[in-house]
Amino acid sequence: MKVTINKAESYENESAVINAVAVTDEIRNAVDILRNNGASIPVISEGDTLMIRASSIYYIESVDKRTYVYTKDDCHETKYRLYELEEILGVNFLRCSKAMIINIKKIRSVRAELNARLSAELLNGERLIISRGYVKDLKKKLGVI
Amino acid sequence: MNRAKLIFNQTLMISTAILFGMGIRTAILFVTAGEYMISWQWYIPLSIIAVGFLCALASLILYDDSATGKVNMRVRVCLHCILVLAIVSLSGHFFNWYSSLAEYLIIVIMYIIIYAFVWIATVWMLKVDEKKINDAISEIRDEE
Numbered sequence: 001m002k003v004t005i006n007k008a009e010s011y012e013n014e015s016a017v018i019n020a021v022a023v024t025d026e027i028r029n030a031v032d033i034l035r036n037n038g039a040s041i042p043v044i045s046e047g048d049t050l051m052i053r054a055s056s057i058y059y060i061e062s063v064d065k066r067t068y069v070y071t072k073d074d075c076h077e078t079k080y081r082l083y084e085l086e087e088i089l090g091v092n093f094l095r096c097s098k099a100m101i102i103n104i105k106k107i108r109s110v111r112a113e114l115n116a117r118l119s120a121e122l123l124n125g126e127r128l129i130i131s132r133g134y135v136k137d138l139k140k141k142l143g144v145i
Numbered sequence: 146m147n148r149a150k151l152i153f154n155q156t157l158m159i160s161t162a163i164l165f166g167m168g169i170r171t172a173i174l175f176v177t178a179g180e181y182m183i184s185w186q187w188y189i190p191l192s193i194i195a196v197g198f199l200c201a202l203a204s205l206i207l208y209d210d211s212a213t214g215k216v217n218m219r220v221r222v223c224l225h226c227i228l229v230l231a232i233v234s235l236s237g238h239f240f241n242w243y244s245s246l247a248e249y250l251i252i253v254i255m256y257i258i259i260y261a262f263v264w265i266a267t268v269w270m271l272k273v274d275e276k277k278i279n280d281a282i283s284e285i286r287d288e289e
Contacts, residue, residue, distance in 0.1 A: 105287045109279050112271035114218050115207050123287065131210060142281035
């Protein structure tokens, strides 16, 4: 595939356009990497260290100074702090409360509550609360402000 | 949004709502009794802001992050409604907003209309936002 890189004036103007006959696995991987979903983080599972792809993470929670990574069916501990994971995981992840980061792509739907919070239902059926103070960040990320 | 900003915004909104209610009342007096001039005691404008501030403090029970569940929220809304009515009634008595039972009943009716209107507007805005967010999420959502 022919690859052309043009210099952008600022980081905000950076973008990638892919012209392809079909969306193959390679192209999906490339898109994942460009969107930072190609990132992986080490987690501890039953004493072993595993690498988990960002795209398989549903949400991350901090409890008693320990950080837990939740995938569709599993929960693993990681040594990273939430603020570090926010930087590593990139644009598809959103801080939804003081102790939680959520993968926006794993949200099935949200429901507004009377106190201006959002109740988010994930693809695995779990429900999480997006605190009032972080709803604006979600809207910004989704481009609905 | 931090609490100070929340209280400030609520104070502005509630004070405006009270002014709106008083405006409606004076308009009704003009139409029904032909009263062109309204005279207020010097402290009335300040009392409106003071009541706005007290009602804003009461609204903190709605914005408590520990509140979960529909029932809990509905109970809090009922408590808030009663608490704000109590603040308006007592402040109204203290600041001489009313001098008879009939005038007090007008204030209560105005309060109920404004309170219901504010909630209807709030729920409508929340639902509009909810739909926008859900539409945007459906465009980027992973496949199940």
